[in-house]
Amino acid sequence: MNVPTKPAVKRKVTPWLRRGVQILFFVSVAVVATTGALAEKGIAVPVLGEGASLHAICPFGGVVSFWQLATAGTLVKKVHDSSVVLAVIALALSLLFGPVICGWVCPLGSVQEWLGGLGRKIFGKRYNGFVPKKLDRVLRYLRYVVLIGVSYMTIMTGKLAFQEVDPYFALFNLWTGEVALASAVVLGLTLVLSLFVERPFCKYACPYGAFQGLFNLFRVFGIKRKAATCIDCKACDRACPMNIEVSTAGTVRDHQCISCLKCTSEAACPVPATVLLAAGRVDGKPGNESGEAR
Numbered sequence: 001m002n003v004p005t006k007p008a009v010k011r012k013v014t015p016w017l018r019r020g021v022q023i024l025f026f027v028s029v030a031v032v033a034t035t036g037a038l039a040e041k042g043i044a045v046p047v048l049g050e051g052a053s054l055h056a057i058c059p060f061g062g063v064v065s066f067w068q069l070a071t072a073g074t075l076v077k078k079v080h081d082s083s084v085v086l087a088v089i090a091l092a093l094s095l096l097f098g099p100v101i102c103g104w105v106c107p108l109g110s111v112q113e114w115l116g117g118l119g120r121k122i123f124g125k126r127y128n129g130f131v132p133k134k135l136d137r138v139l140r141y142l143r144y145v146v147l148i149g150v151s152y153m154t155i156m157t158g159k160l161a162f163q164e165v166d167p168y169f170a171l172f173n174l175w176t177g178e179v180a181l182a183s184a185v186v187l188g189l190t191l192v193l194s195l196f197v198e199r200p201f202c203k204y205a206c207p208y209g210a211f212q213g214l215f216n217l218f219r220v221f222g223i224k225r226k227a228a229t230c231i232d233c234k235a236c237d238r239a240c241p242m243n244i245e246v247s248t249a250g251t252v253r254d255h256q257c258i259s260c261l262k263c264t265s266e267a268a269c270p271v272p273a274t275v276l277l278a279a280g281r282v283d284g285k286p287g288n289e290s291g292e293a294r
């Protein structure tokens, strides 16, 4: 007699690994920023020492300092050497894997994603679909306007032009009373909108996300879909926080991909080894190099 057996439970390592990395970075940045802010107020935390200012661990400060560093050999005001080192490391990672800093490391991205989980519970399938497609498509280029504007202002003034509206700085410094009103407002808007739209700040406004997103055009390891084994179930499309149509792509080249790997066979796609992070061709034939945001 055949005894029915339970289907084997497929262990999905990547989502858990990513969640662990996100929590690790969130806690680390919170501890460093808090001890740094306390040290500025003359309060030393035992064991943790003086921490560091958020500027010292923000790679975007390094990015906007590149021009001044190349032309005058100095850094933009408040930017530390460590920011430049982090910016170079992030650059190398982006060349290889795309915007992994956005998808795995950035605490502001993680907070938006965690709030998005709540939004998904409230709105179900309607979540992340509230913005009309035509408007959404245009809004996604807004972050490049922000990137150009911030870079220009920083180069012209030698000061961190984004600081006054930066929700990332506000997230960890709100309690200090040293946050500009505009950045507190942007943070509040970001958190509220995250209940309706997944990662609204990343999609529409983040200048560093815009910079990182450019690497999707030529990264070495890309998100690849094997058309030969795809069953066209669209699970990858539904899983993508950035609304990218993975199910029609050979290689995802969309500038909005954050390398979260949520669409892969390790997470959403039900067919093994059909959506994966890989270099070169995975289908043995040229693929559609797109994967447009819906």
Ligand code: SF4
Binding pocket: 223, 239, 240, 241, 242, 243, 244, 246, 252, 256, 257, 258, 259, 260, 261, 262, 263, 264
């Ligand atoms: S295409 Fe895949 S890796 Fe890129 S953002 Fe969407 S789900 Fe994440």
Ligand code: SF4
Binding pocket: 225, 229, 230, 231, 232, 233, 234, 235, 236, 237, 246, 247, 268, 269, 270, 271, 274, 275
């Ligand atoms: S989830 Fe996998 S099988 Fe389904 S459409 Fe996407 S690539 Fe194809």
